[in-house]
């Protein structure tokens with residue numbers, strides 16, 4: 469769907485998710501993430517960039533597993549520490565994954581995906597047309613209930629900072645793995661919150677599309 473159509477539908481409150489083509493299981497298990505290898509850090513920084521053209525092919529499960537772990541997985545199990553920082557270690561940013569078969573929430577402890585809505589919400593995650601057909605859109609959501617110890621006036625800023633750190637992890641992982649990605653803030657917040665069924669304590673922060681660069685073979 470093109471951007472103008474999305475803007476018009478959004479104004480009418482009619483920007484809605486699609487019914488998925490296939491039924492998906494409530495839990496999507498993932499292989500253990502590969503926690504070694506990849507490109508040297510300085511090279512990944514050299515290749516980090518935003519890309520907006522994606523092949524419509526799904527990522528393989530191992531690639532999805534590695535990507536989610538890089539974004540916000542547990543890297544110090546004894547402390548429950550994550551790959552990205554959060555103010556007072558509140559770990560308030562929830563990572564949602566919009567796939568063609570449904571919307572899932574990443575559970576770092578179990579390292580798996582739990583279904584949040586049996587809908588294809590990809591096209592509601594942004595006004596730009598590529599979000600509809602790219603294999604996945606990540607959505608960063610702040611859970612304010614997790615931030616009771618953070619002063620109220622600082623919760624939103626801290627949550628955006630934490631989401632930004634996760635997004636940069638994704639950028640560097642994508643640079644290393646030969647994937648395309650772009651972080652995005654231009655989306656219909658009302659339509660997306662509704663499509664995702666977010667609760668009163670949840671605040672949409674950012675979205676990020678990930679996929680194979682257009683014309684690439686499956687990863």
Ligand SMILES: Cc1cc2nc3c(=O)[nH]c(=O)nc-3n(C[C@H](O)[C@H](O)[C@H](O)COP(=O)(O)O)c2cc1C
Pocket residue numbers: 516517518519520596650651652653654655
């Ligand atoms: C907070 C934030 C919001 C952004 N929102 C969008 C967006 O909605 N759509 C988009 O295509 N790019 C978006 N971008 C990506 C920027 O356009 C991009 O980072 C910038 O042009 C620099 O390009 P580079 O990332 O390749 O260095 C956003 C970046 C940031 C940090």
